[in-house]
Amino acid sequence: MKTHLFGVWALLALILCPGASEEFFEVSVWPNQALVEFGQSLVVNCSTTCPDPGPSGIETFLKKTRVGKGPQWKEFLLEDVTENSILQCFFSCAGIQKDTSLGITVYQPPEQVILELQPAWVAVDEAFTVRCHVPRVAPLENLILTLLQGNQELHRKNFMSLAVASKRAEVIIHVRAQRENDRCSFSCRADLDLSLQGGRLFQGSSPIKIVRIFEFSQSPQIWVSSLLEVGMAETVSCEVARVFPAEEVIFRMFLEDQELSSFLSWEGDIARANATIQAMEAGDQELSCLASLGPIEQKTRKLVHSYRFPPPILELKESYPLAGTDINVTCSGHVLTSPIPPVRLQGAPDILVPGEPAWLLFTAMEEDDGRNFSCEASVEVQGQRLMKTTVIQLHVLYKPRLEESGCPGKQTWLEGMEHMLACIPKGNPAPALVCTWNGVVFDFEVPQKATQNHRGTYCCTATNQLGSVSKDIAVVVQGLDHGISSTIFVIITTALGVVVITIALYLSYRPCKMDRRRLLYRQKEDDEEEESQFAVQQEKSTTHIIDSHLVE
Secondary structure, eight states: OHHHHHHHHHHHHHHHOTHHHHHTOOEEEESSSEEEETTEEEEEEEEEOOSSOOSEEEEOSSEEEEEEEETTEEEEEEEEEOSOEEEEEEEEETTEEEEEEEEEEEEBOOOOOEEEEESSEEETTOEEEEEEEOSSOBOGGGEEEEEEETTEEEEEEEOOSHHHHTSOSEEEEEEEOOGGGTTEEEEEEEEEEOGGGTOOEEEEEOOOEEEEEEEEOSOOEEEOOSEEETTOEEEEEEEEOSEETGGGOEEEEEETTEEEOEEEEEETTEEEEEEEEEOOSSEEEEEEEEEEETTEEEEEEEEEEEEOOOOOEEEESOSSOBTTOEEEEEEEOOTTSSSOOOEEETTSOOOOOTTOOEEEEEEOOGGGTTOEEEEEEEEEETTEEEEEEEEEEOOOBEEEEOOTTTSOSEEEEETTSEEOOOOOOEEESOOEEEEEETTEEEOTTSOEEOOGGGOEEEEEEEEETTEEEEEEEEEEEEOHHHHHHHHHHHHHHHHHHHHHHHHHHHHHTOOOOSOHHHHHHHHHHHHHHHHHHHHHHHHHHHHHHHHHHHHO
8 A cells, every 4th residue: 555655656746847757767687697608699688767768778898789679678689608797788867877787697518527547557555546627617616526436426526615716627536546446437427506596407427437456566487497309399387476457467478589379377366378389499599478467568588498309219120020030229319419419228238428329139039029128318408417218119929839827737627617718828929729629619718617528628729920839728627515625624624723823822921830941841742742733633634635636
């Protein structure tokens, strides 16, 4: 009600006093709060309450163009707005000028967020830098930068302070590297909040970056023999200890300028590369191993010596001589060994004169068949004594033989049990054996269940390329009951003898208070009596066994 009355009185005052209306006019601008993206345009409207305004316009250093006009307003287009500014809008009425201002805020969303890890590979216990910056963003005081490790927030920074706002939009932290940080992901998020200025929240994020943590404090070690024989394959190993991550170590191995093909393996904090080398020339050669992990590369070299040492030469005049043939065995060093080494021939006098062969002359006998001869040579290389041996086996050819040890002339079979005719011939080449029984070929390799019908004489003939030999074999078939009773008797007799001897020993050591001479005398009499009894029992047992065989 009061407001309505005030409006009525103001209207009467304007009617009665026309000049007073000019003194109470207002100037306004739209929008009352301007937020413009960098490089974009803005339309501004200036208006007044003056019924008959005089000169009017806007004052700004920005490029402006009037795009509209009315009795009490004017509209302007501001183009290419690139920085914050304050615009003045003015009107004059009855010689009196009034103005109002408009603050223009330019903003740039965080379109590009850059994250840097320096360095990308970090040694354990060393510090690395995580830096995030936004090249073009405004207004800076509305910005918040957040560093993340995975999903965990590491650090947050705002730019509300004017001192900070005048600097670059960046945040930097330093992190000490640990093994558990390996392959950790880092990212940065930028938040530009313009909600208080009538805008909205703008966000931007950097690409994820991975940090690599490593440990490589020891040089690689080469494991290989210092001596390499020309033409022989040798295994070489290159190893790095206390390295992390061991499975990512890269090895390159060289013998002089030749790169070797290697097989990689690792166990815990140890990485290893194995390769096979083969020297083709004698002399000193350089073996090198290059190990790298991330930005670190270390190289190790080792000198190896290659030598030639073929086995000595062992020669037989004839490898398959007939028994009774004279054989000459010669042992000599190989001509490719320089100087020619001294040699030693088994069974020959030691000469050990460099360059001189060793030899042995003998007559080959049947017992020499299968005899081995060895020729040994030795050289000294780089202070080490090396030895090589060549072995040859002699094969003596001789006629078949049927010896008693391998082919007994009398063989006893137990009736009802399985037996085979035992006859193994000797000879070289190995002779073939044929056995006949009653004019019929007998298969001696098949077990036979012995009966009384198997008794008799068998004829076995051994034959090879040098001749043949025959032998008669008498086979006796023993009855099962008789064989068992005889065996039991022998066992019982032996057991009784053992019991008697045990009792005698016990009596000879029994403690007593008798006179020592009397005790010794009685022990002597007891021993003689026991021996006499044992002899009688043994005689009876022997007589019984002989009678049994005679009966058969």
